Amino acid sequence: MMDEDETSYRWETEYERSWENIQEDDSGTLKAIVADEGEKMRRRPPGGKKRIRLGMMRHLFLIVDLSNAMDQKDLRPSRLSCTLKVAENFILEFFDQNPISQLGVIVTRSSKAEKVTDLGGNPYHHVNKLKEVASCRGEPSLQNAMEMALQSLKHVPSHVCREIIIVMASLTTCDPGDILDTCESLVAHRIQCNIVGLAAEVHLCKRICERTKGQYGVILDERHFKELLMQHVTPPPALESAEASLIRMGFPHHHSTAPASYSMCQLDSSDAALGTVGYFCPQCKAKYLDLPVECKLCRLMLVSAPHLARSYHHFFPLPVFNEQHPTETWLCLACQSHVSSTAYECSECHQLFCPQCETFIHETLHMCPGCCSSLPSQTNDTVKS
Structure with missing residues (x-):
């Protein structure tokens, strides 16, 4: 019994003696134990010389479970607060490592799914919108959330890597139909589904990830939660069946025009405002506030030269x-x-x-x-x- 008490989970302890993790070196200065850095080094795959064909252009939907299960206190101060913090770090790191990719956010609660943000390239927009809707109620609907992501991702071109990442806190899901049919639709459209569980392993979630060739993991603590989510920052290997094709891209300049106008990315938003400064598509002259983005009029991918340069290290790690x-x-x-x-x-x-x-x-x-x-x-x- 004494051994079991000493090896209890972190959330079962009343407080932590974090000051005991500080030690003094030979020169008399204080330093933190570098065990975390050593673990990162051991987890990093060896080599770096092997050329792996990666899915550089990624369209990803982050689905967050905002059911009543998120109010549990096994993560400090709560599952919801910890999830928002980890999701924010993931979104910022995702766009830092994948500058020519796009991300969208979907939440599920009250047996429904709600699209918080559509696919876009502005990380702060996704983070702010997710914080605005961060309230828990009801049960999640995994099928409705997956169907909503499927409707947007199935129209993406075949050369783009299509992914779904689900943060699941509940052990149950309230679905209107057979969720395995939705899983087969994901397989048919070559959409990879990854799930991070906050409670315990669920057979259904594991089966969905296996069918879509995704990854499924259940967290142990806050640090493990961050590790499981951050492993999806690196672009995944491209499918062998994916065809190589040339992609037309536009490199718009940032300048101002005399008549104020709305940007194409704000047409469906309630906070749209007139402005004179933005990025103008070189093909159809449509105006946008952020890059990268796909032009809604001519379907041209708009990026900047630094975005392509920052993606270079994935090819030559x-x-x-x-x-x-x-x-x-x-x-x-x-x-x-x-x-x-x-x-x-x-x-x-x-x-x-x-x-x-x-x-x-x-x-x-x-x-x-x-x-x-x-x-x-x-x-x-x-x-x-």
Whole structure:
């Protein structure tokens, strides 16, 4: 009984002694334990040299369960508050790593489904709208939510990766028909469905993910919740049956015009306002406030050059650094701090990085500072020769 009490779940404890996770190093400064960074390193797939055909253009619907099950307090301070925070981080990170993709938000409660935002490329619009409707009531309807996402995704071109991510808090669903028929419709339209469960494993959810070749996971705590959702940020491998095709894109300029006008993205919104500044489609001159977006008139994909440049690292991922265990204090190239812990060495430039910088380089920067700093000198030597 004593062993069971010591290994209880986090939500069963009254408080946490977070100050005990702080330790002092040899120089007398305080530092946090870097166990999380080590776990991230172990979870990262090895290699990076293998070329994998990825679904770079993604249209994704995030379905959030806002039933009464979201009011449970097993996540602090509640499931709803924790879900909103994790969903916000996911949406921002999704558009940072997938700048030419689009996302929409659907909520389900009172045995109905409600589309909060349609497919779009403005992350802050999705986050703000989700917070506005964040109230729990009734039971969820998984089938209605999946059908609503299906109606929008089935018209997406075949070269676009179509996905659904469901955050499910309830163990039951109130559906008007056979949900397995909806699952087969997702399979027919090659739409991948991923589910993150907040309570316990449900056979129906597991079967839906298996049929649509998605991933299903049940969280253990807040940190595991974030990990399960963040694993969907990276573009998934493209289907073998997906055909390669050229995609016409427009690169509109941001400028102003004399007569004020409405933007095409605000026509169906209640907060539409006249304005003179925006992005104008180079083909039909339609006005939009944010990029990327698909023109509603001529169906041309409108993006900016930085959006394509930021997608480059998915095709050429940074190789995993080699773990080293120096016997003496060493200098981290990135943060220029003297470190006595585990070092990570780049296989190309052989520079050493601390665990925190190594995690930042692989998950945010996507390029090695040591390799980049050596490029100008190599270019100058080539020019001189």
